[in-house]
Amino acid sequence: MTTDKYAVFGSPINHSKSPKIHQLFAKQTGQNLEYTAQEVNAESFAKSVTDFFVQGGKGLNCTVPLKELAWQFANEKTNRANSAKAVNTLIKQADGLILGDNTDGVGLVRDLTLNHEIELRGKRILILGAGGATRGIISPLLDEKPECLIVANRTVEKAWELAIEFNHSFSGCGFDDLHEEPFDLILNATSASLSGELPPISQHLLAKNGICYDLAYGNEPTAFVQWGKAQNARQSLDGLGMLVEQAAEAFFLWRGVRPETKAVIELLNSARQN
């Protein structure tokens, strides 16, 4: 029996949890596959991906800073990849063409709604940040029919441009423009957490019983998760569950089998508490 080859490309990649996650999925579902992590930067991306598929690779995940390049590289793209203008999953199809998809947004929504039982329909949602991470989650969040979706960004023009690109299906503004009713859910999609910083947000933004969610994650609670706890958020969560869910969706696309995520999330959670 041959072992199908998968990998994640990115830079830096040495702390990636994806090989561990996919190995756990493979074991759980009895799939015979290998999943490795390769350090690949923007300059070497096209050659590395081409070589990978020529050598028989079946599917790839692409992470920072390669998601836009992966979107450009794919021969065919799903709607959700096109609305994100970013691809995190490449699939070699039976006809040899490479399909690009983006599983980040659906991973976030599954973590919120299934793992944490958070209702999004009719809720007021605020996204902090207007970069690539935000672009990937807008359409799947709008599909859940919130009462309103607002994107606030430090550079207000970027939030405005994003709103225009999405046909004003949400509003874009600056952090100082948020004077209206508080939000049921605040999502931090800025890269501020990666440097231990907090976007400049007022404490009146979170509704009573509201929820905070940082798309980033770490071994320690991020600055935004700590902010949520200090605001007495009903839940203040980080993006570990989203990471596992986007991986599960990629695994499903590649193998046609949906892995069980709960045990994998619990395992990664307990590993970081030690």
Ligand code: ATR
């Ligand atoms: P990503 O792909 O992770 O979204 P990006 O496209 O570089 O990365 O976008 C980073 C986002 O984080 C931007 O919205 C950025 O705000 P600006 O557009 O004003 O640069 C936001 N960001 C980064 N550091 C921040 C900070 N300390 N406070 C507030 N926003 C921050």
